Structure formats: C-alpha cells, structure tokens
Amino acid sequence: MKDRLIISGFGGQGVMLLGQFLAYAGMLDGRRVSWIPSYGPEMRGGTAYCSVTISDTSIASPVISRPDTLIVMNSPSLDRFLPAVRRYGIVVANSSMIEHIPELDRDIHLVSVPAQSIAEELKAPKASNMVMLGCYLGIRGGLSEKAVEAALQKAFVDAVKRPDLIPINRAAIERGRELALAGN
Amino acid sequence: MKDRLIISGFGGQGVMLLGQFLAYAGMLDGRRVSWIPSYGPEMRGGTAYCSVTISDTSIASPVISRPDTLIVMNSPSLDRFLPAVRRYGIVVANSSMIEHIPELDRDIHLVSVPAQSIAEELKAPKASNMVMLGCYLGIRGGLSEKAVEAALQKAFVDAVKRPDLIPINRAAIERGRELALAGN
Amino acid sequence: MRVFERPKMLKDKVFHYCPGCTHGIVHRLVAEIIEEMEIRERTVGVCPVGCAVLAYDYLDIDMQEASHGRAPAVATGIKRVLPDRVVFTYQGDGDLAAIGMTETVHTAARGEPLTVIFINNAIYGMTNGQMAPTTLLGQRTQTTPYGRNAAKEGYPIKVCEMLATLDGPSYIARVSVGSYKSILNARKVLREAFRRQIEENAYALVEVLSTCPTNWSMKPRDAMDWIENEMQETFPVGIFKE
Amino acid sequence: MRVFERPKMLKDKVFHYCPGCTHGIVHRLVAEIIEEMEIRERTVGVCPVGCAVLAYDYLDIDMQEASHGRAPAVATGIKRVLPDRVVFTYQGDGDLAAIGMTETVHTAARGEPLTVIFINNAIYGMTNGQMAPTTLLGQRTQTTPYGRNAAKEGYPIKVCEMLATLDGPSYIARVSVGSYKSILNARKVLREAFRRQIEENAYALVEVLSTCPTNWSMKPRDAMDWIENEMQETFPVGIFKE
Amino acid sequence: MAEVIIDRERCKGCLLCASFCPKQLFTLSDKFNSSGYYPVEIKEMEKCSGCAVCATVCPDVAITAVDR
Amino acid sequence: MAEVIIDRERCKGCLLCASFCPKQLFTLSDKFNSSGYYPVEIKEMEKCSGCAVCATVCPDVAITAVDR
Amino acid sequence: MKKKQVLMKGNEAMAEGAIMAGCRYFFGYPITPQNEVPAHMAVSMPRAGGVFIQAESELAAINMVYGAAGAGARVMTSSSSPGISLKQEGISYLVGAELPCVIANIMRGGPGLGGIQPSQSDYYQAVKGGGHGDYRLIVLAPNSVQEMADLTMLAFDLADIYRNPVMILGDGNLGQMMEPVSFCKFRKRKLPPKDWATTGTAGRSRNIVKSLYLIPEQLEAHNRKLYRKFQTMKRCEVRFEEDIPEGCELLLTAFGTTARICRDVVDKLRQRGHKAGLFRPITLFPFPEERIKEVSSWVKAVMTVEMNMGQMVDDVRLAVEGRCPVHFYGRTGGVVPSVEEIVHEAGKILRGIKK
Amino acid sequence: MKKKQVLMKGNEAMAEGAIMAGCRYFFGYPITPQNEVPAHMAVSMPRAGGVFIQAESELAAINMVYGAAGAGARVMTSSSSPGISLKQEGISYLVGAELPCVIANIMRGGPGLGGIQPSQSDYYQAVKGGGHGDYRLIVLAPNSVQEMADLTMLAFDLADIYRNPVMILGDGNLGQMMEPVSFCKFRKRKLPPKDWATTGTAGRSRNIVKSLYLIPEQLEAHNRKLYRKFQTMKRCEVRFEEDIPEGCELLLTAFGTTARICRDVVDKLRQRGHKAGLFRPITLFPFPEERIKEVSSWVKAVMTVEMNMGQMVDDVRLAVEGRCPVHFYGRTGGVVPSVEEIVHEAGKILRGIKK
Ligand SMILES: Cc1ncc(C[n+]2csc(CCOP(=O)(O)OP(=O)(O)O)c2C)c(N)n1
Ligand SMILES: Cc1ncc(C[n+]2csc(CCOP(=O)(O)OP(=O)(O)O)c2C)c(N)n1
Ligand code: SF4
Ligand code: SF4
Ligand code: SF4
Ligand code: SF4
Ligand code: SF4
Ligand code: SF4
Numbered sequence A, B: 001m002k003d004r005l006i007i008s009g010f011g012g013q014g015v016m017l018l019g020q021f022l023a024y025a026g027m028l029d030g031r032r033v034s035w036i037p038s039y040g041p042e043m044r045g046g047t048a049y050c051s052v053t054i055s056d057t058s059i060a061s062p063v064i065s066r067p068d069t070l071i072v073m074n075s076p077s078l079d080r081f082l083p084a085v086r087r088y089g090i091v092v093a094n095s096s097m098i099e100h101i102p103e104l105d106r107d108i109h110l111v112s113v114p115a116q117s118i119a120e121e122l123k124a125p126k127a128s129n130m131v132m133l134g135c136y137l138g139i140r141g142g143l144s145e146k147a148v149e150a151a152l153q154k155a156f157v158d159a160v161k162r163p164d165l166i167p168i169n170r171a172a173i174e175r176g177r178e179l180a181l182a183g184n
Numbered sequence C, D: 001m002r003v004f005e006r007p008k009m010l011k012d013k014v015f016h017y018c019p020g021c022t023h024g025i026v027h028r029l030v031a032e033i034i035e036e037m038e039i040r041e042r043t044v045g046v047c048p049v050g051c052a053v054l055a056y057d058y059l060d061i062d063m064q065e066a067s068h069g070r071a072p073a074v075a076t077g078i079k080r081v082l083p084d085r086v087v088f089t090y091q092g093d094g095d096l097a098a099i100g101m102t103e104t105v106h107t108a109a110r111g112e113p114l115t116v117i118f119i120n121n122a123i124y125g126m127t128n129g130q131m132a133p134t135t136l137l138g139q140r141t142q143t144t145p146y147g148r149n150a151a152k153e154g155y156p157i158k159v160c161e162m163l164a165t166l167d168g169p170s171y172i173a174r175v176s177v178g179s180y181k182s183i184l185n186a187r188k189v190l191r192e193a194f195r196r197q198i199e200e201n202a203y204a205l206v207e208v209l210s211t212c213p214t215n216w217s218m219k220p221r222d223a224m225d226w227i228e229n230e231m232q233e234t235f236p237v238g239i240f241k242e
Numbered sequence E, F: 001m002a003e004v005i006i007d008r009e010r011c012k013g014c015l016l017c018a019s020f021c022p023k024q025l026f027t028l029s030d031k032f033n034s035s036g037y038y039p040v041e042i043k044e045m046e047k048c049s050g051c052a053v054c055a056t057v058c059p060d061v062a063i064t065a066v067d068r
Numbered sequence G, H: 001m002k003k004k005q006v007l008m009k010g011n012e013a014m015a016e017g018a019i020m021a022g023c024r025y026f027f028g029y030p031i032t033p034q035n036e037v038p039a040h041m042a043v044s045m046p047r048a049g050g051v052f053i054q055a056e057s058e059l060a061a062i063n064m065v066y067g068a069a070g071a072g073a074r075v076m077t078s079s080s081s082p083g084i085s086l087k088q089e090g091i092s093y094l095v096g097a098e099l100p101c102v103i104a105n106i107m108r109g110g111p112g113l114g115g116i117q118p119s120q121s122d123y124y125q126a127v128k129g130g131g132h133g134d135y136r137l138i139v140l141a142p143n144s145v146q147e148m149a150d151l152t153m154l155a156f157d158l159a160d161i162y163r164n165p166v167m168i169l170g171d172g173n174l175g176q177m178m179e180p181v182s183f184c185k186f187r188k189r190k191l192p193p194k195d196w197a198t199t200g201t202a203g204r205s206r207n208i209v210k211s212l213y214l215i216p217e218q219l220e221a222h223n224r225k226l227y228r229k230f231q232t233m234k235r236c237e238v239r240f241e242e243d244i245p246e247g248c249e250l251l252l253t254a255f256g257t258t259a260r261i262c263r264d265v266v267d268k269l270r271q272r273g274h275k276a277g278l279f280r281p282i283t284l285f286p287f288p289e290e291r292i293k294e295v296s297s298w299v300k301a302v303m304t305v306e307m308n309m310g311q312m313v314d315d316v317r318l319a320v321e322g323r324c325p326v327h328f329y330g331r332t333g334g335v336v337p338s339v340e341e342i343v344h345e346a347g348k349i350l351r352g353i354k355k
C-alpha cells in the first residue's frame, strides 16, 4: 500500500492535526510515513495544508506533487489542488464549506461530506476534521482500529491533556466512516 | 635608472616621510614611483619601514623583497633587512643609533652617517631623516635639485604648514650629501 | 455625514494580521495622521522584519523593507539623501530592542530627524511567539516555556526610560492601544512625533503597547485588557522626554 | 620593604601601548585586584578588539579574544559553562558602545554575573583615532576633522547613565585614571565590581575615563589633565547604580 | 440617525467592536466570509448612538460609522 | 630611606612619573633603550619620600618603590 | 526487535540528537523555518541540566557559542539563511580559534529577506566559506528526519576531533517534515581532553583562545596548520551514498531534500528502461570529488539537481573535469522540484545521449 | 600634454574616485587597512556637498547604504575582511532589492581577527557569495593606485546600469601604497532615471524597495530575473588584461597585487628563455572564463598565484576543464610572495613540462 495525501483547509480547521494523526497511525501500523506541513505567515487567515505519505516500502520523495488522495476542507483548497490529483485518485471534500463542487472530467473518485454540519450536530464544531478522517478511512481502509485508537490517545491525551475529548472525536470518525461506507 | 629602496627605523624617526619625500621627488622628475608603508600596531614603539621604487620604466611589482638600497635608522632595522640587500647594493646606516655595524662579507657599499648627531648639531634633532636622505642623494644621484626643492615645499608647506622648517631641513640634506661625497 | 471612515491612504487589501491584532489599529492611526498632515506624497516609511513586514501592502506611500533590526539605519540613509522628506520606521520589539538595539540607540543619540513607531507586544509575533526583550517576568512564551525568569532570562528592557537618558532625542513617549481611550491618546502622541520631525527636524520615538492575541493565547478583548492591567505595570504609559 | 611592586600576574612583556597611555594603569589595577582577591586560577578574561586586543600577552590568566564588540556575548558563553569562575571583559568605547551596544545592553539586562571594564578614551585608539560614541562635542578626530558636531554626528553616549535604567545590573560606576587620586579611587571601585560578581553573582560595569595621548595629540600629562578637566564635564565620575 | 457599516469581507470576527460597543449591538453572523471568518452583524441598528467606538477599536478598519 | 627603581627597558619616557612626583626628581636619560625610547632617571635619590606616586601613575609599571 | 520510533519534525530530531550527543549549551535566535529547534531546546535543555539562551541576535548567539566552546563545552546554534549570513564573521572566528561547535542552517529562499520556503541556495556560503579568510567547515547534508538526528550526533564528534565548526545544512522541508525516528544510544568516541579550553589556570599554565596573529609568517603558519586539517578531513571524512548501475547512462547528483526526490526520479527512469544512477554527497565539505572523478570516466552524463540556480554543480564540474557532460536542473525561491519535471528534464538529456 | 599627477594612497585614490564619480554618500566604520577611506571622506564629502557618516558598525553602515541607495543616491561603503563578513546579510538584501551601490573590501589576513597585512583570501566570499541565496556581485580587482580610482569610477556606472552592488576587491597593499594618479574628468554615461527610488509619491504611484516574496513562484521568478542580469554581466562586462606569447608554455594567472608581482616574474622567466605569459582578470565576477578556456587548449600549463590557499584557481580550473594542468602557488596570512619564490616555483613546473 502506498497513499500520498494532501490535506488542506483554512487555518483553524485542523488539517495539520488530521495529517499528523494519519502519519502517526500509519507508523503504529508498521508503515513508513512522512508528514510535511505548509508553514509560515500564509497560514494566518489563509489556507494551510500538509502532505502525508503512508507506504509499505521506504519513502523516497516525501514531497507530493501529484497526490493519490486529496482531503479538502474549503473551496480555495479544492481549486488549488484538484488539478494535481492523479487519475483514479480520491477526493474527500467538506461540502459544508464548499458550495460548488465542480464537475469532474477525469477518473477521480469524489466523496463530499458535510463535515461541518455533522460536527455541529455532534455538538463538536471543531471535530469536522475527524469526520473527514473517518470518511477517508472508510474509503481507503488499510489503517487498523488499534492504530487509530492509539492516535486518538496521542492527540488528545499526550498532546493536549484532554481525554474527555476522545469519545466525541471517536464518534466523529465513526460518523465519517459510516457516510463513506454508505456510499455518501 | 631603477632603484628599489627599503627605509627603516623606529616609529618616530621619520622614515615614512623620508620615503614619501623620495617618491614625490621622483614623480616630479618624471619617473615612475611607488611607496609602500608597513602599517599597523607593529609601528607603535616597534620598527616602521617603507618600500620605495623609483624607475624610468613602468613598475611591475611595487613589493620589494630584495632592495637595491637600504636606509636604516636603527639597529633592529639593519639586522632585519641587511640580508635581503642585493649584490652591489647600497646601505646607508645611521651610526648614531647603530652601535655595531657588522662586517660585510658581500659586495655591498655601506655608508654610515651619524645622522642623529649631525641633526642635533644643526639644532634640528628631528631632521636626522633628512641627513640620511642627503647622504643617499649624494651617493645615488639621479634626482634633480628642482624636484628635491619641490618636495621640501610639499613636505613642510603643503602638508604641515611650517615653511620655517625648510631652511634647516635643506641644511640637513646638504650636510648628508656632503658626507656622502666626502666618501663618508 | 460620515463620522468614521477608512483612511484613503490605506490600500484596499485585507490585513494579514490575526483577528483582533492591534497592529491594524496602529496602521490606521498612522494612515490617518499622514492624511491629516497632508504629507503622503513626501513620506517614506521603513518596514521591519516582524508581523508588520508587509506594511507596504497597506500604506499607500513609498516604503522600504529593511533587514531585521536595521530599520533605523535604513531610515538614516533615506533621510540623509532626502532631508525634506518625512521618514518613519515601524518596528516590533524584537526588531527594535533585540537585534536592532545598536541602531536604535545610535540613531537616537545622533538625533536623526526620524519618527520611530515601536510596537511593543511583549513577544515575537511573526515567528510564533518567542520571548521578546520586553516579555514580562513570568510570561510564558515558546522560548520561556516555564515563564520568563529574571535569573536566567533577565529583565524586560524599558526602551523609553533608557533612550530618555540620551541627549539626541527630542520626544520619547509610551502609549497603549489597549482601550478606546488609550487609542485616542495614542493618536495624539503619534501625531506629535511626526510634528517634531517635520517642524523641529528632530528625533521622536513612540512606544505603543500592542496585543498579540495569537501568541498570548488570549481572546482579543482579554489581550487588550492585559495591556491595560498587566503590561502597563512594567511599562507605564507617559511622556519620557519632550 | 617594597611599597610598590609589579604584580606577579603581569607577564614580563613590555606593553605595546603608546608612551603615557593609561591602558597600562588599568591593566595593572586589574592584575593587582585579581592577585589580592586570590582568584587568578579561576578567572577567565575576555579581550576586546581595540588597543587592548593583546591584553592576553600581559595578564597571566586564561583569556579569550572576542570579535569586535562581542565580548559580553563571549563572556556569557563562558560564564554559563563555568558559573563558578570569575569572568570579566575589558572593552574600549568603540567595542562596547558602538558595534557592541546590543550585547552590552542585553548582557546588562540579563544581569549576567560578569564584570565589565569599559575603557572610555573618547576615541578609537587602535585604528588611529576615529570618532567614538563617547567623543566629546567639538572634539577633532580623524573622522570628525571639523570637530564633532551634534547636528551631524549626534551626542556622546553616556553609557553608565543609560545602563542604570535597567533592572539587570547590580553595580554601575564611572571612574577616572587621570590623576593619582583618581587612580586610587578607580582601584576601589574596580575591586567592588569584582566582588559583586564573586559574592553576589551579579553584573557590574565600571567605566574608566582613560587617555589616548597619541590620537588626542597631547603630551601624556596633558591628556590626563584633559580627562579631569574636560571629559568629566560630559562624563561625571560616580556610582550610578548600587 | 446613526449607522455603522461593516465590511463583511474585511471582518475577522474578533469581537473587539462587540466588546467595546456601549450598546452591545454586535452579534456573530453564522455565515463565513471568503476567508473563512464569521463576521459580525448588527441587528438593531436603530439603537446605535453613532459614537464610533466600534470603528475606533476595529483592528481591520472594517467599520464605517455614519451619522445622518 | 626610600628608593625607586626604574626599569630602563620598560620605560617609554612618557614623563608621567616626572610630572606627578611631588619632589620633581625625574629627568630624561640621554641614552635610548633598545626600543628607541629615552627612559627617565633619578639623580638625587636621597630626596625621594617613597610616596610611590610615580609608580602608581606609571602606565608601563616600570617603577618599583622600596622603603627601607 | 525494532527500535522504538517517534514521529518528529526534523528540527526536533536535530535538537534531540544534539542533547543525546551531550550538547548542553544552545544559543539561538528565532527564525522560520527552524523555530522548533530553540523551542525544543527551551523545554528540554533545562531538563537535561543544560542551558538554553535566546540570544539578542544571531551575532550574540554565535559569539556565545564561541565563549562556551572556548570554555570546553559541547555547544550548538541554529538559524536559517539571513541569520546564517549574520553569523559569518563569528564562524570565521570560530575556525580561526579552532573551536568545535555545531551550527545548523535550515535554508530558506533568498537573497535578502526572500521567503521562508525550503531552498538549497546557501551551498556556496556553507562550502566555500561565506566569511573572510581561508577556512572550511565540515558540512553535513541530511536527507531525512532520521539523519537530522544521526548526522547532528556525528557532527559533535567531528567538531571535537578536528576542533572545527561543523555545519548541518538542512532546508525548511527537512526541518518541518515529520518522520519516524529512532534514537540509538549515543556513544561518544574517546576524544582527547580539551586541555586547551579556558577554564582557569588552576594546576596548569594559561590557555588563550584567539585567532589574532599579527606577524604574517605566524598567521601563515596558522593557516597552513588549518589547511592540513582540511586536507585530513578530505582524506578521512568523505561520506556519500550511491546507487550506480553498470553502464550508467545518466548519473543524478543531489543532496538533502532533492536527493530524496531524485531517488523517485531514478526509479521512474529505470522503469522506462534507462540506466539511471544516483549519487548523494552526505558531506558537502569534504566533497566526494574522488568518487565522482572515478565514475565520471565511464558514465555517459551527469545531471545535478538542486533547489538553487546551480551551486553544487560547480563542485561536480571540478571533479568531472570535462570527462563527461554535466547538466544542471534547478528550482529556487522555495519551489521544490517535482519528480515529474526532473524526469522530463532527464529525458531530454537521455535523448541527447542516444543520438 | 601629460595629465596632472598626484601622489596618493590607493585608499585615498578610491575615495577621491568615488567623489569624482558623483558619489555623495559614504557610510563606513573604521578598520585597518582601509581607514584612509573614511578619513578622506570625512574631509572631502562635506566640501563636495555630500554626507559622510561614521556608522556605529558595519551592519549599520551597509544598511544606511541600503536606505540611501533605495532613495536614489550614488552611495558607497568600504571595509576590510571581518567587517565585510558582517555585511553579508546586508549585501544579500541589496542584491535582492536590486539596489546599486559600491562596496570596497581592502582585504587583510584571516580567518577570524587574523592580521592586518594584505591578503586575497576573501575571493570566494566576494565571487561566490558570502551571503545567503543565489546572487552575484560585480567584482572589480584593481592592481594599481590608478586603477583604485578608475575602477571605482567605473563601479558606480556598472552598479546603476545593473541595479546591483559592485565590489572593489583590493588588499592592504593596494590600499596603503602610494603611486602617482591622474584623474580624468568623469563622464557619467546616460543612464535611465531611477524612477524606482523611494522619494515620496508626488506625481506618481508609489515605489517599494524590498526583497520579500512570500510566494515561492514569485521568488523564483525574481531569482530568474536576477540570474538573467548576471548572465548579461557575463556577456558584456568581462574585463581582463593579457600578455600571452605564441607557443606559451606557462601561463600565469593572478589578480590585483599578485598580478603586479607576476608581471616581474614573467619578465624574469622570459629573460631565461621561457615562453611565459600573464593573464590578469580585472573582473573576478564575471570571470573571464571564455578566454581562459580558449587559451587553455594550447598553452602547456597554467599557474595561478594568489595570496591565499587557493581560491581563484577553482574558477581557473572550471574554465580549463582539464585541457591542461593547472598549478597553484600561494602565500597567505599577510605574506606577500616574492618574485624570486614564484620564479622558483614556475621553474619547477617548466622543468616538468620539458621532461
Ligand atoms: C536576521 C534575521 N533574524 C531573524 C529573523 C526572523 N524573524 C522574523 S520577525 C522576527 C521577530 C519579530 O518580532 P517583533 O520584532 O517583536 O515583531 P512582531 O512580529 O511581534 O510584530 C524574527 C526573529 C529574520 N527574518 N532575520
Ligand atoms: C568587525 C570589525 N570592525 C572593525 C574593526 C577595526 N577595529 C579594530 S579596533 C577598533 C576600535 C577600537 O576602539 P576602542 O574600542 O575605543 O578601543 P581603543 O583602541 O580606543 O582602546 C576597530 C573599529 C575590527 N577589527 N573588526
Ligand atoms: S502573530 Fe501576534 S502580532 Fe502577529 S499578527 Fe498575529 S496577533 Fe498580531
Ligand atoms: S593609540 Fe591611544 S589608546 Fe591606543 S595605545 Fe596608543 S595612546 Fe593608548
Ligand atoms: S457606533 Fe457606538 S453604539 Fe453604534 S455600534 Fe458602534 S460602538 Fe455601538
Ligand atoms: S472589530 Fe472589526 S474585525 Fe473585529 S469583529 Fe468587529 S468589525 Fe470584525
Ligand atoms: S616615590 Fe614619590 S618622591 Fe619618590 S620619586 Fe616617586 S613620586 Fe617622587
Ligand atoms: S611614568 Fe613610567 S614609563 Fe613614563 S617616564 Fe615614568 S617610568 Fe617611564
């Protein structure tokens, strides 16, 4: 397995965390991983993104010019990265923040998720990134339950010391996964 | 004509001025000239020296490793530079400040002048450099009266605005020249 | 009748500053003053390296971008060439009081006819929140994770108090933009700092206590209150030389 | 009985200083104090770039040669590694107050436990007599051939007065070596500056008004009198912080 | 009658205006702007005194105050 | 009886000692030392009070003062 | 058994590596994209019993390094391009005074303020000497987060062995990237005692740390001594990695991030049936010139890929000396070249060779 | 009629040349061996209606230059090796912001504090870029007091034409030496108006002087624009002096002071019947690589002489590309090589060729 992802959205939407979450889970599953953030002042207000590679074999270039998977949380991100996605690639788009999702003229599997609405439904407006994650996991598969659980632990206990946030984020992932499996 | 001189002495003995004087006079006589000082803290207290080239043809290297002429105002200078003097070269040494002038085993024309004593006799203790200059001019010849006179003008009128110092310095040069012509 | 309007001297571009960051307020004040004094066409500004690095994107005047800390030297170069222009620098606390301290002191000592606008937000905003020379004792930053400790990291530097010992400057003042009233006062003082240069050919520096909600990890309003309640204890507002 | 002897801590080498230059007096005082306090074996000195660049040739202690102006940073590096050693810098006015102003202010603000000996001779000695930040108004130097003019070259910087506004330093004083009495006083003050570091782990700076007969174009004795009569008007002797 | 005009695209929803407005007139919009911020809005404009405090404190110069 | 010893080789003839000596005992030698300086000398040593002022002001630490 | 892996940024791995290598003094000044280094040090140094100071500037930082190194400590500083330019005088002094230390440059786009995205445009500065005088740094070029840690550890030993600063030449990408790292216990080699350090004269004659030699012959002798060290480095410290097939038609040379990218390029080219090879210098000084010289006599062409307008390519050319054509492909200003575009460029060269 | 000659130091001639070329702003900081430059400026600038400031440091000086250049003035600074290292960040900014100015480096021995005697060991720094980022300075290497004046005058025009800093790379010997100079009236070429300068917006839209391009593609485009200028310099500004006999066996290459010395060396060698030649680059960047390339195909050997451990020789080797052997002879640390020792070394090479 080898997946190269670009994950992109507004500064506050948690795209960096989402990418790190994936990389961490991938590592725990014994895979090679790399994560590269965009950095610098462009992040403020503007769009932030990261590149994640998860692979069974060693990763030569961690820099991703043509992603296999694109997870986008807002419109500018979709506009910017869609043209780069590979044939037969996957795009997961947050339809709560993207009003017009363009017609695709290429062989790309597009899934749109109203991640923000779902997160708000769950009374966890900040967990829209986890909904997106769940959806990605649902489509792509390949990461173990155990790894995802450990990554949750890492993200909310080790990093921010908020174990109380785990259930709600786990729920968000679940909802995302369900949506994916339901074929959107 | 081409003469490459090194002129050396204690910081206060006026060796730099002597060298510039020569270069200036040489220039006025229509020759190519260059003057290079030693510089930096070594001058303080220690020995100062300069390299002067006067030539009828263009000067390639202004740096002098093997002088034709050495004018030395103190012992350390003689010790340092004597070995470098060319065969058939000239050494003018200030015997007032150099107690032991070594025996020469090479073909070098050595002239010793009690420049300090003569200057003091003339009641111009600072003019010992001019006595040395006069002596050099006497031996080597080649610089015109006019150029020397203009250089005097330059050194004492233009530079330090002390025209009153000209006669005494002129006298010092004369005494040096006489000594040289008298064959020491 | 419009009672409050965006100064025309501010370009249309949206500030890149974080929500609630008071760099924007100071930009506006500077723009208003330049407009009011009708000096736009003969003013040259110098940007720092810091969050205000893009100030030239907002102020519709000639500007130069200096290297980190060297704005006073750059401004000196400009002013000497163009003595009848109005030249100002806009600098952060890292820029002015850390790496650029030498230029700050010497430009002041020379009494170079410049207006220096010094944004003290007690932190390095641009680089994500490290200690500044003006970081308060006990304040946590990325590089003082255990709180600034006098024994290890020393004491905050009071730039106005320090520069006021020099003979060169004509006007040294500290203001705040931490409340409505403070903002009105800041405007007056900044205007005076420009007047000194224009009318008296003199050096003036105004330190502005400003917020960095992002790196202070505070809501914008809490950050403003923090200026008024905490920062001003270490950095009292006032006129230090006139 | 010997009433005055060359300190053993001074190496045999003849100073390279010009005749009558008071750098030599300060060297001797430092040597005497280190001997007297019996700290020779645990003292590390930092030389400046300036006429005292070769101080390591004379003082028989471990020394480091800093780059121009950075002695306080170098000393900070040493002291942080060896907190129980006595570390001092010896710096000229160009070194400490021009190129090195940032390090000077910040090391003082950190209250780094160091002793800073600051030789103010109102000129750049080493490089043949250019203006220093402490050159007096009207004073002629190689780079102020028409006399230092406040309007162009600014005002002399009073380092003690300036640093005394900081919270970091424990002891800031100015002394002179322009007369016999002044020298005796300088010795006391310098000793106190070492004591602060050793006993109170504190930062101390002593500014010493010193001569440069060569570049002032004065006879050595006239130079000393010039300190007492002229320099002290701009730079009053005294204790600025204690 | 006073009125304040808020530039939705400029506003970053920092709520400084809201916290300083003596009449407490500001609320957050539930629609984000093209930068992803939720700008403020005023519902009861008629209560506005035209004091321009909001505009003075707005760091993004997003408010124009008009007094008619 | 007091005595001062002058290190001829160290002395640079700056005359600070001479100008500060309360008894005005110093004169310049007429023989230069190996650095080319004319060092100071004292002719009437017996007049010396041993006050060590000369040694204190000597920048080249060329004077040792002995009090016997 | 697999060693424990931690997911870390390159900057953090470098900082952690330094601490593991016994570095207890870090002096730095913030600058993007290396801020994680001081941030990590600020947290971890006190825990390790060490000292972290945020200096007032890069100048202060490098000179604190000088003082601490002269006092015998393992010490480090880190910055990015403009900040490294400010350190040039200090670096020249460190070499002149023969002080060991580690300096990291996490490069960004230049010149001037430039940008903050990754670049490799300070190669010349690092390798030819951006400061004054004849001097050399050992320059190590990691290409992964693991190497950010490993080469940093190595750097401290090399610095001590040669009494010379060692530079870690990374870029914003390597500094910001996260990859799994495992730390093996650092075994410091047996090194001679630092009996030259200024620690106070107790029990010995005094030590002087300096680079001043007023007498030209002495300064020349000092330079020749340094030069001999640099020659020893050339003999003993060259490190590189290569994958050069027999009959190699096109040899790609690249360091750091671009070497990672070129790895994929080589694979792609081979998939298409070309005999492509990769040569990655790990030490940029000493440069692996001997090896390049050797292979240049039989490969068909060399292509150097850098994130700059062509810098390392000069060293490649000096080694190749005309034995085969040397091509250059570069992107700069923070643009990271893609696998695809390099493949495309390589294709052009290969077509040229076939003809 | 012979023009009026003045006996002057190289430093003074440079300062005077600058004023004659219309430079009215000089910002500097004292350092040996270039102190005569600020000293001369301090006296003469006010007389010429210009401004001299002794800055608080080299950093302040180079940044005052930046401000003044950005305001449209002809401006200069001068220093020596350690001081030039401190200016590297500023120099990189000047190139980045495309500001014209003249910077003199009167080199002394390094590294570190080194010494104050003449040296050529900052060649790399000047030519390859001591600061960060891809940039180039035009580097002019005078070899006489007359050229210290002439090339300085030229420098101001080149700076304005290319909107790029120009460096005068002299050494302590050239700075301190006195030779007769004659000044011809300087004729400024017709140059485009500096309509990019920040002089206030009156009557036009605003100007920004900066080197910041946060978007990589824009920074790359900026770099390519700069690169094109550097290429134009290579095409149009190469200057050198040569005396290469037919059938030349040994070609000496040297710049500045060493080129003067090598002139004598060549004469000596010819007296002894050897076909020796001399090639002196006047522009070190752009380097006369084309011409060296040409001659390297038929001369028997090249010998580069420098006052360093071997720096320009790399550029010579890059041009020669193995077509003939390239030898190096250097003295460093302030030692100036003598005619005799170079003749001796040359003799060894010549004997090798004969065999
Ligand atoms: C020579 C150099 N060093 C460091 C930096 C990185 N840097 C950019 S802005 C900045 C500090 C910003 O802080 P401040 O001046 O307080 O401005 P603020 O962002 O808080 O307004 C630093 C250290 C740089 N660009 N150049
Ligand atoms: C970076 C750098 N700039 C300039 C110099 C030249 N320089 C040597 S000493 C000195 C100033 C000396 O003046 P000061 O510090 O007052 O000491 P003094 O000689 O008067 O005791 C200068 C500018 C240098 N060595 N390095
Ligand atoms: S980082 Fe701080 S200072 Fe910078 S824009 Fe954000 S809030 Fe303002
Ligand atoms: S130049 Fe001045 S400070 Fe330096 S040694 Fe001579 S008298 Fe002393
Ligand atoms: S003008 Fe005054 S009352 Fe009206 S919204 Fe603004 S702050 Fe509130
Ligand atoms: S203060 Fe300005 S930016 Fe902030 S919420 Fe109000 S209108 Fe929006
Ligand atoms: S000890 Fe006193 S009296 Fe004797 S020589 Fe010295 S100064 Fe004069
Ligand atoms: S003070 Fe010292 S150096 Fe000066 S003349 Fe007297 S003994 Fe000699």
Ligand SMILES: [Mg+2]
Pocket (backbone or CB within 6 Å): C050, C092, C093, C094, C119, C120, C121, C122, C123, C124, C125, C132
């Ligand atoms: Mg700040």
Ligand SMILES: [Mg+2]
Pocket (backbone or CB within 6 Å): D050, D092, D093, D094, D119, D120, D121, D122, D123, D124, D125, D132
């Ligand atoms: Mg001084």
